[in-house]
Amino acid sequence: MNIVVQKYGGSSVADVEKIGRVADRVARTREAGKRVVVVVSAMGDTTDELLSLAKQVCENPARRELDMLLTAGERISMALLSMALNARGVPAVSFTGSQSGIITTDTHSNARIVEVRPFRVQEELDRGKVVIVAGYQGVSLSKEVTTLGRGGSDTTAVALAAALGAEACEIYSDVEGVYTADPRLVRDARRLAELSYEEMQELAEAGAKVLHAQAVEFAKEKGIAIHARSTFGGSGETKVQPLKGNEGLRIAGVTSEKGLALLCASPGSGAALAELLEHLDGRSSFGKQLLFDREPAGSASLVLSRENLHDFDAVVAELSARFGGGVRIRPGLGAVSAIGAGINASFANVRKVQAVLASMEAEPLQLSTSSFRISVLLEEHHVDEAVRRLHAELVP
Amino acid sequence: MNIVVQKYGGSSVADVEKIGRVADRVARTREAGKRVVVVVSAMGDTTDELLSLAKQVCENPARRELDMLLTAGERISMALLSMALNARGVPAVSFTGSQSGIITTDTHSNARIVEVRPFRVQEELDRGKVVIVAGYQGVSLSKEVTTLGRGGSDTTAVALAAALGAEACEIYSDVEGVYTADPRLVRDARRLAELSYEEMQELAEAGAKVLHAQAVEFAKEKGIAIHARSTFGGSGETKVQPLKGNEGLRIAGVTSEKGLALLCASPGSGAALAELLEHLDGRSSFGKQLLFDREPAGSASLVLSRENLHDFDAVVAELSARFGGGVRIRPGLGAVSAIGAGINASFANVRKVQAVLASMEAEPLQLSTSSFRISVLLEEHHVDEAVRRLHAELVP
Numbered sequence: 187m188n189i190v191v192q193k194y195g196g197s198s199v200a201d202v203e204k205i206g207r208v209a210d211r212v213a214r215t216r217e218a219g220k221r222v223v224v225v226v227s228a229m230g231d232t233t234d235e236l237l238s239l240a241k242q243v244c245e246n247p248a249r250r251e252l253d254m255l256l257t258a259g260e261r262i263s264m265a266l267l268s269m270a271l272n273a274r275g276v277p278a279v280s281f282t283g284s285q286s287g288i289i290t291t292d293t294h295s296n297a298r299i300v301e302v303r304p305f306r307v308q309e310e311l312d313r314g315k316v317v318i319v320a321g322y323q324g325v326s327l328s329k330e331v332t333t334l335g336r337g338g339s340d341t342t343a344v345a346l347a348a349a350l351g352a353e354a355c356e357i358y359s360d361v362e363g364v365y366t367a368d369p370r371l372v373r374d375a376r377r378l379a380e381l382s383y384e385e386m387q388e389l390a391e392a393g394a395k396v397l398h399a400q401a402v403e404f405a406k407e408k409g410i411a412i413h414a415r416s417t418f419g420g421s422g423e424t425k426v427q428p429l430k431g432n433e434g435l436r437i438a439g440v441t442s443e444k445g446l447a448l449l450c451a452s453p454g455s456g457a458a459l460a461e462l463l464e465h466l467d468g469r470s471s472f473g474k475q476l477l478f479d480r481e482p483a484g485s486a487s488l489v490l491s492r493e494n495l496h497d498f499d500a501v502v503a504e505l506s507a508r509f510g511g512g513v514r515i516r517p518g519l520g521a522v523s524a525i526g527a528g529i530n531a532s533f534a535n536v537r538k539v540q541a542v543l544a545s546m547e548a549e550p551l552q553l554s555t556s557s558f559r560i561s562v563l564l565e566e567h568h569v570d571e572a573v574r575r576l577h578a579e580l581v582p
Numbered sequence: 583m584n585i586v587v588q589k590y591g592g593s594s595v596a597d598v599e600k601i602g603r604v605a606d607r608v609a610r611t612r613e614a615g616k617r618v619v620v621v622v623s624a625m626g627d628t629t630d631e632l633l634s635l636a637k638q639v640c641e642n643p644a645r646r647e648l649d650m651l652l653t654a655g656e657r658i659s660m661a662l663l664s665m666a667l668n669a670r671g672v673p674a675v676s677f678t679g680s681q682s683g684i685i686t687t688d689t690h691s692n693a694r695i696v697e698v699r700p701f702r703v704q705e706e707l708d709r710g711k712v713v714i715v716a717g718y719q720g721v722s723l724s725k726e727v728t729t730l731g732r733g734g735s736d737t738t739a740v741a742l743a744a745a746l747g748a749e750a751c752e753i754y755s756d757v758e759g760v761y762t763a764d765p766r767l768v769r770d771a772r773r774l775a776e777l778s779y780e781e782m783q784e785l786a787e788a789g790a791k792v793l794h795a796q797a798v799e800f801a802k803e804k805g806i807a808i809h810a811r812s813t814f815g816g817s818g819e820t821k822v823q824p825l826k827g828n829e830g831l832r833i834a835g836v837t838s839e840k841g842l843a844l845l846c847a848s849p850g851s852g853a854a855l856a857e858l859l860e861h862l863d864g865r866s867s868f869g870k871q872l873l874f875d876r877e878p879a880g881s882a883s884l885v886l887s888r889e890n891l892h893d894f895d896a897v898v899a900e901l902s903a904r905f906g907g908g909v910r911i912r913p914g915l916g917a918v919s920a921i922g923a924g925i926n927a928s929f930a931n932v933r934k935v936q937a938v939l940a941s942m943e944a945e946p947l948q949l950s951t952s953s954f955r956i957s958v959l960l961e962e963h964h965v966d967e968a969v970r971r972l973h974a975e976l977v978p
Contacts (some may be wrong), residue, residue: 202638209639236658242598243605243662244669251668254676255661258654262632265651269640272647280650285725306725329681329702 189311189352190215193225193321193343197360198417199263200230202270207418208358209270212316216276221311223350225321225343226267228259246500249294253323253333257283260320260339268318278316281306283323283331287349288342290324290332297324297332298400299341302349311350319346337390337398344401348408355405355412357397362416363424364389364396366439367577371570375577377422378438382429385438385525386412388558392523393443402426429527437526437535440577442569445492447502447517448551451509465508466501487552489521489563519551520569523561524580530555535580542575585707585748586611589621589717589739593756594813595659596626598666603814604754605666608712612672617707619746621717621739622663624655642896645690649719649729653679656716656735664714674712677702679719679727683745684738686720686728693720693728694796695737698745707746715742733786733794740797744804751801751808753793758812759820760785760792762835763973767966771973773818774834778825781834781921782808784954788919789839798822825923833922833931836973838965841888843898843913844947847905861904862897883948885917885959915947916965919957920976926951931976938971 192212199205208224215222236255240247247255264280271278287303307317321339324332334341340357347355364386367375381389383406390399396414405412405426412426451462466488490501505513529535536553539560543550548568554561564572588608595601604620611618623629632651636643643651660676667674683699703713717735720728730737736753743751760782763771777785779802786795792810801808801822808822847858862884886897901909925931932949935956939946944964950957960968 202635205639239598239658239662240665243601244665246669247665248668251661251664251674251676254664254678255658258657258661261654261657262635262651265647265654266635266639268647268650269636269643272644273640273642280647282650282727331678 188220189223189347189350190220190354190356191223191225191343191347191350191352192356192358193339194227194417195339195357195359196227196230196233198358199226199267202266204418205229205263205266205270209267209274209276211417212267212271213274213276216316222316223307223311223346223352224267224316224318225339225346226260226263226318227321227339228256229263229266232259232262250330253294253331256333257320257323257331260322264318264320271316271318276316277314278318279310280318280320281310282320283342284325286317286319286346288319288324288345290326290334292326292328292330292332294330295333296335297326299324299334299345299404302345304346304349307346308350334400337395338400340398340401341404344404344408344410344412347410348404352410355410357401357412357414358417359396359414360416360418361396362419362422363414364394364426364439366581367441367573371442371573372440372577375439376581378424380425380427381438382527383426384429384558385527386426388523388525388556389439389441392441392521392525392559392561394439394441396424397426436582437524437529437580439526440522440524440573440581442520442522442573443491444520444566444569446519446521446563446566447490447492447515448519448563449488449490449505450514450516451487452512462505462509462513465505489519489552490515516551518566519563520566521561521563522569522572522576523559524576525559527558529558529560536560538579539576542579543572546571546575548572584616585619585743585746586616586750586752587619587621587739587743587746587748588752588754589735590623590663590813591735591753591755592623592626592629594754595622595663598662600814601625601659601662601666605663605670605672607813608663608667609670609672612712618712619703619707619742619748620663620712620714621735621742622656622659622714623717623735624652625659625662628655628658646726649690649727652729653716653719653727656718660714660716664712667712667714672712673710674714675706676714676716677706678716679738680721682713682715682738682742684715684720684741686722686730688722688724688726688728690726691729692731693722695720695730695741695800698741700742700745703742704746730796733791734796736794736797737800740800740804740806740808743806744800748806751806753797753808753810754813755792755810756812756814757792758815758818759810760790760822760835762977763837763969767838767969768836768973771835772977774820776821776823777834778923779822780825780954781923782822784919784921784952785835785837788837788917788921788955788957790835790837792820793822832978833920833925833976835922836918836920836969836977838916838918838969839887840916840962840965842915842917842959842962843886843911844915844959845884845886845901846910846912847883848908858901858905858909861901885915885948886911912947914962915959916962917957917959918965918968918972919955920972921955923954925954925956932956934975935972938975939968942967942971944968 268280290297550562552563664676686693946958948959
């Protein structure tokens, strides 16, 4: 019998009524003859509420203890969903990330899955049970509880789907798949029926919240097709799968993110830059994008995000204290990205982007490209308007 | 350096401000040169709130899933206390019951500790850290998460104290030690400076909330002295330790509990009774007291408590369905007990109890005695008054 992995995000299990509706959907999938593994996030705003408690007791809490704290969130939602299924006569059992065999690196608050050993999950599936797994969390080889960073439940789902040889991995959220832009920002944004891993990865890394970037990376590596669907909405979906090569020069969409800061360093030498990066690594403060320009002044710039960084302000304060005037930080920024296979086959699209920004009098602080992406760094207040105008200009 | 185990109950860690005060106290103990292990319960009403969520999704949730759910509670409080200590410059690390090596039976919602393997706790103490341990929870040999029943954090503390060879086990709550009766009920109740394990055990089993009965049993077995103290109150305490033999005929106190039901069965034969007990065992519905009288009618009676029984109503309904008229259940009862070494050296005290109840026109439904205790089962509305009158009559 074929295995289906379904992942439900925080808004899908935000209260007991919604948990009941998720249970109904899981029960239907099981009645349709599938073996079902369900990955859940914490209920609604639980994670943010726990974070706020942490901030109240400690300005700069240790990441290891934050992970202990936050993993309570999925424990609650998974047990409740399991009970809701039992109440519907569906045998179910819940497992933590650790019990499900989600083995990660030991980087607290931003761990990566290194291996999945789903023995207990498989065993309970064989017994005819629906297995509920806590998303977002795992355990390191030294038996420390870890979390995968925001959106990590997607990664849990894909990694489990791969390890179990599932026929499908379905990611449910409050939107019906992936759109050419955020429909709340851009009125005529369209849903994409399908998307390549590469495009989805770029979209996710550039701020699209539908799917987590590491999840897409995993899916690509293991050849798992992801179906992005709405929990309570219509039956539409976006299928994320291998690049077919016939995408041509299409532009898949425009996405954005806020809460960024630009760090400019003039360390003068590669050695000083290495020290700066070592310092950031020690705080697990991964930059989104690093540029180093040896000439003329040996300057480097790095984009930092509040995302995945629970103590952004502390890191910024420390950097100033440590590197003084050699490091300048400019917060209050955002990024807008256009994504599509072949988007940079010529400079035509980059030129269109520049023209659009100029018409808005929005000075880009940085512009960068990759095979699938054009990104610009802007002041935060320009971001929404830039998304609307770029979508109108670029997306057919 | 000597190890001290301190346990803080739910009311001691009810909010971030109280967690901060607990952190201050722990920090002081460490400054006084002790190695400190702290056992915490869930914050305030967390456990009840989680239970209420469970009831909303499932009328009769599986105990295994309830344990998964409820153990989220201590995970939150332990991580927050650890952070609060770090914020005070005190190195601390938190561990779940499982990580602390609290191995239990697999009886969900009412497990017993069978062994403690505190390797990781010891290791972190050796590194100079304060170790915070989640109370009330453990792990079975089949790696299932279990809970120890209400008040089980006390047991965690004593079991850890024994396994670590601690010099003291301090149990902090919102009352300053053990009183001759509940001070909220009886105005002139006095704090007992010391108490034998046997007396404390009887008090706990008869409803005193200060210490958990299994905790006292453990302490007795391992020879660990327990200090019952107030978290935020004065410096008074009650020391619970071995019986010295010079307690004489004193009566240590009067205690009570409510929410009881009397189950009367006329199964007619030992085999039918065995079936009834098997049924109850299958639901982990431990009776508090079983009486079986072969003559004349082969009747049996059993006192059930809502305590430790999350689905009392379901169990009662099932029993009626299964055994019909052969089983009668009378809810709305309570028990009052007087406890003291030598309390039953003669029948003098039993006669006093009977006289007091007669003066109140409170008919005892059952009366039973042990070496350290006289207990009567009454209608719930008589309980408080009976405590007051018995305290006045019996406690010197």
